[in-house]
Amino acid sequence: MKKETKQYRQKIVNNTYYYIYKNIAQDISLEELAKLSSLSKYHFHRIFKEESKNTIFFELRSIRLQKAANLLITNNYSSILEIANECGYSSHSSFIKAFKKMFFYSPKEWRKEKYKEYSASLLKKFQNNKNFDALEVKIKVTPSILCTYLRHKGYNNNISKTWEKLNAIVYENNITKQRQIAIYHDNPTIIPLKDCSYVACIEISPNENTLLSTFIIEEGLCAVFSFKGVYGDILNFIRYVYHFWLPNSGYEAKTNPAYSIFKKNHFTSEEKEFDLEFYLPVKVIY
Template sequence: MQKKNTRDIHIDIANKTMSYIYQNIDTSINIDELASNFSISKIHLHKIFKEQMGINIYESIKSIRLQQASNLLLTNNYSTISQIANMCGYSSQSSFIKAFKMRFEQTPKEWRRGGYEIYSKKIFDNSLLLDSLPDFDESKVRIIKTQDRNIYYIRQKGYILKEAKKKWQQLQAWVYTNELNDYEQIGIYHDNPAITAHKECFYTAAINPKKESKLLNTNLPSNILEGGLYAVFDIYKGNREVGWFIKWAYHKWLPQSGFETTTKPSFVIMHKNHFLEDNEIDASFYLPICNS
């Protein structure tokens, strides 16, 4: 059995590598440089990442780039396919189109013209019970600028509610250990579960201590949830499952809003944690936006 100290170090390296990939997805990511920053070999970094994330680094980079692109193609009406390819780290439009078609079985243009609906339907048919996309009240949307948030988190591969509940129970124990009274519970959606197979989605359960205090237990990885411009929606129990709301926000509200989105993740701040409190949803959903 792997010693706890070694395991914690490996988890930290894998998490920091994943965060680096997300933050630099529009660039040519240098794995040699990344390994050097951890003072380990490139081969060792690949081994650690595969053990912790269940996927090798290059596959992960490719998957994230294509998932980001699939989302931007739907929401950024004023961006060309070439511009979206560049936003996701592709220097060649032809290589992007080839990779996209291999992943989604259609070209970016076909996807943009409605092909995504068929793909999305297959995902939701296999996961949720609703027959059609519900309508949500868009009259109360707020446009705000957020500040950076310092978070302690647990990352999960797979948008699986049962597994997410376990992660939140672990975080709840961490909160009690640190005797935190004033904090935010944040669910971060790195992928759009409406167009990404749920087993491939990365979800992060996070705690943001709102007051600076000396933590008694710091064994969780920490990071910065970057601030920026967001459209904020309040969602409640009647809105059922967050995945449906994400689909509505990205596929219906955003294309008609006059805004575009970015490669930053969306997230929810939970006023009641629906993973721990009888599945009742009471949260604010933050959708990253920019002027088109």
């Protein structure tokens, strides 16, 4: 496969994911997604499946349900139906059926206590006794950030290879290297790590001349945590944020993904340590 063809196909997939995440509350059709890339439905779906290893229907359903599973934990002031609608389900019964098929519990059971059992089984080997209660949290409006990026499937040590590749791409394209940013599309404390979507990003200037995939982290209200640690600590930290801090904070999560801005990146530093600011998009309850 020619380099230009590979880049073209990857851009189709990247643009598709970006559109889905940005419009998760809307009814999204195959025809609509194909039109984004000026392709027929058949050719779009074939390219997407070959590149992502899943059908567009599987990916769309998984993204909707993973978002809903997290909001059921964090958004105590929203009804199950409101959360279903926010994640693109107009039918309450369809949402309940799909959710139970993926998570083995009804949304009501999940929301009460079952998510804790599910999470504990996923994080068994990462659990430690760290206490995060003393972490300072700031609520502030954060500016938009333009990034170039690479997607990585799974939360694992292989993310370091994705960062190596992204840094190499930035160097070869003479892009002024700025801040390193990680985007967490999924809550890894309730989604198997191998299924989580991670995005390695490098901030770029608006005037950079690049044909690389880019997107904008939108301006918005965020809860901001400063945190240091090593690989594995981030999972327990995210668990604290979503399962303990947020439900008792007076704020609710949005469908926009959380992200970290690194001062030190454990996937690129020799010490395998991180120093970061974690940004969680929120909305105030009043």
